Amino acid sequence: MAPSPDPVLRASGLHKTYRGGMLSRGGAVRAVAGVDLELRAGETLGIVGESGCGKSTLARMLVGLERPDQGEVTFRGRPFFTRGGVPRDIRRRVQMVFQDPLTSLNPRMTVHDIVAEPLRVHRLSPNARAMRERVGELLTLVGLSPDRMGRFPYEFSGGQRQRIGIARALATEPDVIVCDEPVSALDMSVQAQVVNLFAELQRELGVALVFIAHDLAVVRHVSHRVGVMYLGRLAELGPAAEVYGAPAHPYTMALLSAAPVPKPGLRGRSRIMLAGDPPSPVAPPPGCRFHTRCWKATDRCGEVEPALEAVGEHFAACHYATR
Amino acid sequence: MSEPPVLEIRDLRVTFTAHGREIPAVRGVDLTIERGQTLALLGESGSGKSVTAKAVMGLLDQPNADVRCATARLGGRDLLAMSEEERRALRGSEMTLVFQDALSALNPVLSIGHQIGELYRVHRGLSRKEARARSIEMLSLVGIPAADKRIDDYPHQFSGGMRQRILVAMAVALEPDLIIADEPTTALDVTVQAQILELIDRLRRELGTAVLLITHDLGVAAEVSDRVAVMYAGRIVESGEVAELYERPGHPYTEALLAAIPDLDSPASSLRAIPGAPPNPASVPPGCSFAPRCERASELCTTTRPALLEIGSGRYAACHHSEEMLDGALA
Numbered sequence: 001m002a003p004s005p006d007p008v009l010r011a012s013g014l015h016k017t018y019r020g021g022m023l024s025r026g027g028a029v030r031a032v033a034g035v036d037l038e039l040r041a042g043e044t045l046g047i048v049g050e051s052g053c054g055k056s057t058l059a060r061m062l063v064g065l066e067r068p069d070q071g072e073v074t075f076r077g078r079p080f081f082t083r084g085g086v087p088r089d090i091r092r093r094v095q096m097v098f099q100d101p102l103t104s105l106n107p108r109m110t111v112h113d114i115v116a117e118p119l120r121v122h123r124l125s126p127n128a129r130a131m132r133e134r135v136g137e138l139l140t141l142v143g144l145s146p147d148r149m150g151r152f153p154y155e156f157s158g159g160q161r162q163r164i165g166i167a168r169a170l171a172t173e174p175d176v177i178v179c180d181e182p183v184s185a186l187d188m189s190v191q192a193q194v195v196n197l198f199a200e201l202q203r204e205l206g207v208a209l210v211f212i213a214h215d216l217a218v219v220r221h222v223s224h225r226v227g228v229m230y231l232g233r234l235a236e237l238g239p240a241a242e243v244y245g246a247p248a249h250p251y252t253m254a255l256l257s258a259a260p261v262p263k264p265g266l267r268g269r270s271r272i273m274l275a276g277d278p279p280s281p282v283a284p285p286p287g288c289r290f291h292t293r294c295w296k297a298t299d300r301c302g303e304v305e306p307a308l309e310a311v312g313e314h315f316a317a318c319h320y321a322t323r
Numbered sequence: 324m325s326e327p328p329v330l331e332i333r334d335l336r337v338t339f340t341a342h343g344r345e346i347p348a349v350r351g352v353d354l355t356i357e358r359g360q361t362l363a364l365l366g367e368s369g370s371g372k373s374v375t376a377k378a379v380m381g382l383l384d385q386p387n388a389d390v391r392c393a394t395a396r397l398g399g400r401d402l403l404a405m406s407e408e409e410r411r412a413l414r415g416s417e418m419t420l421v422f423q424d425a426l427s428a429l430n431p432v433l434s435i436g437h438q439i440g441e442l443y444r445v446h447r448g449l450s451r452k453e454a455r456a457r458s459i460e461m462l463s464l465v466g467i468p469a470a471d472k473r474i475d476d477y478p479h480q481f482s483g484g485m486r487q488r489i490l491v492a493m494a495v496a497l498e499p500d501l502i503i504a505d506e507p508t509t510a511l512d513v514t515v516q517a518q519i520l521e522l523i524d525r526l527r528r529e530l531g532t533a534v535l536l537i538t539h540d541l542g543v544a545a546e547v548s549d550r551v552a553v554m555y556a557g558r559i560v561e562s563g564e565v566a567e568l569y570e571r572p573g574h575p576y577t578e579a580l581l582a583a584i585p586d587l588d589s590p591a592s593s594l595r596a597i598p599g600a601p602p603n604p605a606s607v608p609p610g611c612s613f614a615p616r617c618e619r620a621s622e623l624c625t626t627t628r629p630a631l632l633e634i635g636s637g638r639y640a641a642c643h644h645s646e647e648m649l650d651g652a653l654a
């Protein structure tokens with residue numbers, strides 16, 4: 001199914017700051033500092049970025065698990081964060097799949113009970129028998145045998161556990177699934193199984209996906225559009241082919257050139273080596289957040305923060321974006 | 324006469340006993356690394372990479388681990404004939420290990436300068452002042468800015484990437500003959516990962532250090548190694564020169580792994596996944612360990628375990644059907 005242009009999910013001006021956390025040593029961690037994005041029905045939006053740039057924080061706000069300090073998330077135009085909390089039907093329509101399939105599944109619950117939990121919470125099955133049948137259907141959908149629904153998570157391999165998490169997310173027939181590093185904890189030989197499963201489910205069910213990962217190749221593989229995050233903000237956002245084929249932001253260029261490629265023949269290729277480490281989100285640099293590591297930076301970059309602006313088909317936040 | 328290899332290991336076996344059950348984690352591994360060479364040890368989680376590294380370092384002295392080995396030589400010297408005392412002296416000076424987890428490998432209550440300096444004082448007998456000067460030099464070498472100002476800082480005051488670089492500095496400080504790096508970049512961002520890999524590679528070129536790089540990332544292995552050894556269920560199933568092995572794999576597992584990685588340049592619609600999951604180390608199937616997941620498996624594969632045999636010059640594979648695979652690739 002081709003992605004349709006109406007957004008199912010829209011985030012505008014999202015900010016989230018954590019105060020007094022362990023890592024912040026007294027300061028406040030500006031985990032997400034102004035993110036706008038739209039997710040269209042049936043599309044996959046990939047999000048990449050370094051560890052700590054705010055991907056998981058963004059993901060939690062996009063499913064309503066965390067309330068932004070500023071900004072808003074809407075589902076088909078309706079706001080998430082009402083006085084009474086996130087409306088039940090929105091929670092049902094927007095689900096999440098977590099990174100670590102073992103810790104996100106309750107070890108004392110059987111697979112049946114894990115997958116049935118959302119059915120129970122949202123009262124989607126009239127009786128126990130119907131619930132059992134529906135759990136069986138969901139397990140079959142993700143490629144697990146329904147006769148194993150009486151087992152416990154530890155009896156399954158990593159890839160199978162991730163399928164259980166996906167089955168649970170699918171139980172409420174969501175329109176949106178936000179996947180936070182869904183394949184990072186998996187063995188390399190199993191990762192492709194799960195990546196293919198997402199693609200299939202999207203084709204069959206038309207569900208829109210936000211797919212967060214740090215593996216650039218995996219994100220490119222699954223996404224229609226890709227957003228690149230740096231220190232709590234989007235540096236670049238656009239169609240996957242554009243972002244990867246013609247990156248406009250220096251940070252995207254550096255990421256792409258630093259990614260190891262499994263082709264020994266390409267070893268001598270020239271690379272953009274960034275200086276230093278990513279700065280701390282407790283005190284992000286003034287002006288452009290990337291200026292401390294950017295080889296194109298000028299004085300202006302240290303003073304004026306660039307906005308995310310259109311560059312051809314996509315968007316980049318850089319004063320000197322490559323057009 | 325040619326120089327002996329820096330590391331030569333024959334038939335390494337490690338068996339753990341846990342809950343009354345034997346877990347043969349490493350089942351007969353051979354490793355040879357020449358001076359100035361990088362060998363990448365590839366394999367998925369639980370295949371026995373870290374256990375191999377620790378056994379080589381002699382760090383598996385624990386009651387529930389049984390370590391056996393036919394040959395173990397470091398630069399021609401017989402490690403098996405040495406006393407524990409003598410081996411301990413080699414550790415940290417002639418062979419060093421960079422652990423995956425940089426924070427837990429550093430002592431949180433001692434300054435960085437103290438921890439690096441100690442190496443020079445203990446192993447080289449340098450004075451406090453000399454040791455400090457050398458430590459600052461080492462920190463600058465691994466790219467810590469303003470090293471002379473940061474030398475008295477504690478581990479938690481550095482970022483993850485910097486701590487990893489400090490560990491690399493400690494591993495190379497005494498110019499060892501062999502560095503074993505166990506997933507040194509897994510926890511790092513690609514931009515910082517590239518810096519660390521470049522650093523290890525520079526030391527190899529400049530000092531002739533032999534490197535055993537443990538990783539599960541086929542991209543990382545392709546970037547820096549000369550040779551690659553692929554582990555599956557406690558055994559090496561294929562090894563060879565990196566470009567050849569990637570171009571013409573001689574073992575179905577290697578072939579399947581290479582086919583399963585998404586390509587950054589040409590996204591295909593569906594990835595070629597390997598069905599099933601790796602075996603539980605406590606109950607590996609008889610015959611070839613990969614047989615339940617292998618497209619090419621025949622009757623013979625389920626009954627007889629294939630030995631690691633030479634399939635070309637400097638290339639080894641443990642598969643009954645390697646030759647057909649390679650012929651197929653040529654045709």
Ligand SMILES: Nc1ncnc2c1ncn2[C@@H]1O[C@H](COP(=O)(O)OP(=O)(O)OP(=O)(O)O)[C@@H](O)[C@H]1O
Pocket residue numbers: 018019020021022023029030031049050051052053054055056057058214281
């Ligand atoms: N509950 C919290 N309390 C305090 N700080 C937090 C909390 N959650 C996240 N942070 C901080 O916010 C920043 C962004 O974290 P987040 O987990 O969103 O990053 P990420 O991009 O998902 O990283 P990773 O790739 O490592 O998962 C980090 O500096 C993190 O330490």
Ligand SMILES: Nc1ncnc2c1ncn2[C@@H]1O[C@H](COP(=O)(O)OP(=O)(O)OP(=O)(O)O)[C@@H](O)[C@H]1O
Pocket residue numbers: 339340341346348366367368369370371372373374375387539604
């Ligand atoms: N101390 C121990 N006691 C019992 N079993 C152990 C012990 N250490 C390792 N093992 C087992 O040995 C096997 C090999 O473990 P090892 O740590 O070498 O895997 P690895 O290839 O390094 O994996 P990873 O990529 O996850 O680091 C695993 O099944 C592990 O559970």
Ligand code: SF4
Pocket residue numbers: 249250251288289290291292294295296297298301306317318319320321
């Ligand atoms: S605005 Fe300046 S510092 Fe920021 S990415 Fe662009 S050139 Fe680099």
Ligand code: SF4
Pocket residue numbers: 574575576611612613614615617618619620621624629641642643644645
């Ligand atoms: S020996 Fe048989 S089962 Fe094992 S890898 Fe070769 S073809 Fe496959």
Ligand SMILES: [Mg+2]
Pocket residue numbers: 055056057180
């Ligand atoms: Mg995260």
Ligand SMILES: [Mg+2]
Pocket residue numbers: 372373374505
């Ligand atoms: Mg390991």
